[in-house]
Amino acid sequence: DIDAAKSFLSSLVNLAEQNINHCSYLPHATPDFTNLSSLELVSSLKKLNLNGNFDFQNTRRVANDFGNRYHFHTMAVLLPKTVSDISITIKHVINMGHNPELTVTARGHGHSLQGQSQSHGGIVISMESLEEPKLHVHTCEQPYVDVSGGELWINILHETLKQGLSPKSWTDYLYLTIGGTLSNAGISGQAFKYGPQINNVHRLEIVTGKGDILNCSATENADLFYGVLGGLGKFGIITRARISLELAPRSVKWIRVLYLDFNLFTKDQEQLISSDNSFDYIEGFVIINRTGLINNWRSTFSPREPLQASQFSSEGKNLYCLEMAKYFNPEETPNSDRFLS
Incomplete structure (x- = not known):
């Protein structure tokens, strides 16, 4: 119901605030890589017998992510060609002894948030560099x-x-x-x-x-x-x-349905996901109407019902949208229409 939804959203907000507070304690300044321990680490990393290599110069490119809020500067970027490169590096760091400030972080395409794929003064492993059979x-x-x-x-x-x-x-x-x-x-x-x-x-x-x-x-x-x-x-x-x-399906019928009423929106979504053989993809989200947003969608409003369409045209109004897809093959007829009445 609406109270449960509000409680869930409140929990998400509290969790986000906790993450923000946690990250606020993380350092933002560029680490000092000229001290003796850092120089010794760099020297030892250069001596590792790897198929790939370390990049100690172009490290700023991994000091960002999709969130674009935190930019932690790493000491080195491992560009592994094989999985053994990753294994050797981690074992080497462990053998150097306990150092809570030296972290090793795996980075994919950098689409994470809150600096999760960054490493302040540590080592970032660029997973996209792996050259073993893709x-x-x-x-x-x-x-x-x-x-x-x-x-x-x-x-x-x-x-x-x-x-x-x-x-x-x-x-x-x-x-x-x-x-x-x-x-x-x-x-x-x-x-x-x-x-x-x-x-x-x-x-x-x-x-x-x-x-x-x-x-x-x-x-x-x-x-x-x-x-x-x-x-x-x-x-x-x-x-x-x-x-x-x-x-893989050869064809898809893609549908978006707009709602003004949140309760009706959630009721329909719950009914659809619990129905047998309704849709193959169902996702709900909230949008804020902006000029031209809805007009750019292919509308199912009848020209003879301008009042129905006008309900969704208010600037800045919160709208609720169900996005659905039904997969089928060209010789089949999708049975999605019976769920849209």
Whole structure:
């Protein structure tokens, strides 16, 4: 109901404020990389036998993220070519002894918030630099794709479609890395049907906090498997994943429905996600009407009903929108119309 929704939103606001307060204590100044301990660390990193390399000069490019609020300057960026490069680096840092100020952070496409993929004075691992086999599609009875943790979801889409397949669950924005979304959850409009992305993973390869390279699944190292999925990177770095696929639809019917009443909006959404065979994608969101926003959408308002359309034309009004999609093949007729009456 409306009170439950308000309570949920209040909890989100409190959580956001806690994150902001936490980040306010983090340092913003550029670390001193000229002291003896920093120079010794740099020297030791240069001596590591890696397939990739460290970049000590062009580090500012990883001192930002999608949130664009925090800019923490790192000492070095690891550009790994192999998973062993990551393992060797982490083991080396551990062998140097306990230093709480020296952190190692995995960075995908940098689409995180609050400086989560940055490392103040530490080491950032650029996961997109991995050159081991990026992805391989397996077209068996239960198809799947083996993919590098630094690969983008958009590239998985392009490659799997060549085989008439696609992942079951997506995020709205696809220029994100596999390891990045699986470390969070990977939620979008298919989650009500298939669960988030972390529910559609068969197997992972992980570099642990000790630098060990381990495989894990629901039956092998299960605690690690479930800890890493949605674990925000606290239990290891995802370097490879095996992701479930399904037959890709050839056509889609895409619908947006606008609401003025929040209760009706949530009631309809709950009814749709609990109905059998309604839609394949359902997502609800709030928008603030701006000049031309609704006019740019293909409208279903009848010209003979100007009053109905005018209700949604007020500048600055809060509107509620259900975005839905029904997948089908050209020889089929989508049965979505019966849910729109």
